[in-house]
Amino acid sequence: MKIHNFSAGPCILPQEVLQKAAESVVQFGDIGLSLIEISHRSAPFVEVMNNARSLVRSLLNVPEGYEILFLQGGASLGFYISAINVLKESGKAAYINTGTWSTKAIKEANLLGEIVEVASSKDKKFSYIPKDSEIPSGIDFLHYTSNNTISGTQFHEIPKTNAPLICDMSSDIFSKKVDVSKFDLIYAGAQKNMGPAGTTLYIVKKSLLGKTGRAIPSMLDLEVHIAKDSMFNTPPVFPIYVSMLTLEWLEKLGGVDAIEKINDAKAKLLYDEIDSNPNFRGLAAVEDRSKMNPTFELTDSSKKEAWDKLWNDNGISGISGHRSVGGYRASMYNAMPIESVQTLVDLMKKL
Numbered sequence: 076m077k078i079h080n081f082s083a084g085p086c087i088l089p090q091e092v093l094q095k096a097a098e099s100v101v102q103f104g105d106i107g108l109s110l111i112e113i114s115h116r117s118a119p120f121v122e123v124m125n126n127a128r129s130l131v132r133s134l135l136n137v138p139e140g141y142e143i144l145f146l147q148g149g150a151s152l153g154f155y156i157s158a159i160n161v162l163k164e165s166g167k168a169a170y171i172n173t174g175t176w177s178t179k180a181i182k183e184a185n186l187l188g189e190i191v192e193v194a195s196s197k198d199k200k201f202s203y204i205p206k207d208s209e210i211p212s213g214i215d216f217l218h219y220t221s222n223n224t225i226s227g228t229q230f231h232e233i234p235k236t237n238a239p240l241i242c243d244m245s246s247d248i249f250s251k252k253v254d255v256s257k258f259d260l261i262y263a264g265a266q267k268n269m270g271p272a273g274t275t276l277y278i279v280k281k282s283l284l285g286k287t288g289r290a291i292p293s294m295l296d297l298e299v300h301i302a303k304d305s306m307f308n309t310p311p312v313f314p315i316y317v318s319m320l321t322l323e324w325l326e327k328l329g330g331v332d333a334i335e336k337i338n339d340a341k342a343k344l345l346y347d348e349i350d351s352n353p354n355f356r357g358l359a360a361v362e363d364r365s366k367m368n369p370t371f372e373l374t375d376s377s378k379k380e381a382w383d384k385l386w387n388d389n390g391i392s393g394i395s396g397h398r399s400v401g402g403y404r405a406s407m408y409n410a411m412p413i414e415s416v417q418t419l420v421d422l423m424k425k426l
């Protein structure tokens with residue numbers, strides 16, 4: 076039976092990528108060695124790193140003046156790295172709190188300076204995106220989470236601010252067009268839409284850095300990593316290679332423009348069913364719904380056993396909601412084919 080992987084992360088990856096990744100572990104190209112046993116400074120791996128970087132640049136139209144890095148520590152370290160590289164000593168920063176991940180980002184930044192929570196949707200269990208936040212003046216940056224992987228909400232517009240803008244794009248990067256020039260720093264853990272866990276992408280405007288007046292440990296210092304082309308220490312070669320393969324796959328498919336259309340179609344298919352099927356209802360405010368992680372629940376909880384058996388028996392994997400939200404969450408990252416969403420929708424119709 077075909078298994079349809081709706082996991083929220085680590086995510087589904089294209090079959091052809093998994094195949095090539097597997098081969099590279101045994102024998103990388105024609106060099107007679109495995110990818111994971113060669114020097115990260117050898118020509119074959121330096122080429123992988125360069126390819127990965129230039130794919131990010133071309134797929135997202137990253138302008139001049141921005142650097143692209145593949146680091147470690149996940150987006151969870153990105154919370155602190157983004158703050159320590161931009162928040163001035165005795166500085167102030169603004170955060171929009173739209174869920175678990177924003178809350179964690181705020182917690183880390185709080186270790187470094189004054190953090191103003193300019194808007195929050197906590198009052199309604201993070202089921203919506205707060206609009207028109209009042210952004211105070213004199214802040215070093217505004218931070219937000221573009222897609223809330225857990226509650227299933229997504230910013231469909233970039234928040235307006237004159238301050239430098241930092242965004243955790245872990246779960247919707249490469250899923251739709253984005254104007255990188257509006258951002259000063261973007262970070263994203265690979266395992267939601269780009270590759271396996273183990274590397275974190277940073278896209279940073281170089282002119283943003285070097286202004287905090289604080290001592291930054293080397294491993295957290297984006298300027299150190301830029302100077303060393305993401306090879307200050309041994310980079311996570313395998314996750315970077317698999318990310319490169321996924322980005323090549325995306326490029327072949329037609330890039331971000333093409334995948335955005337497919338993602339729109341997948342989201343419409345599932346949300347139309349949620350809205351028209353009396354057995355289900357969505358959990359997020361309609362205008363703020365995530366196209367990556369739709370969340371929904373049963374209207375009649377007595378049907379839970381029947382519904383859980385139906386999808387479990389038919390190859391649907393990973394749609395249990397996050398423990399903090401409950402219900403169901405069907406994550407539909409780039410590599411999920413629309414046929415899998417159709418399979419889920421057909422089962423919803425059968426309940």
Ligand SMILES: *Cc1c(COP(=O)(O)O)cnc(C)c1O
Pocket residue numbers: 084148149150151152176220222223224243244245246264265267
């Ligand atoms: C998964 C996720 C994180 C945490 O990522 P790690 O790589 O596990 O640290 C942070 N932010 C968002 C939006 C996420 O989806």
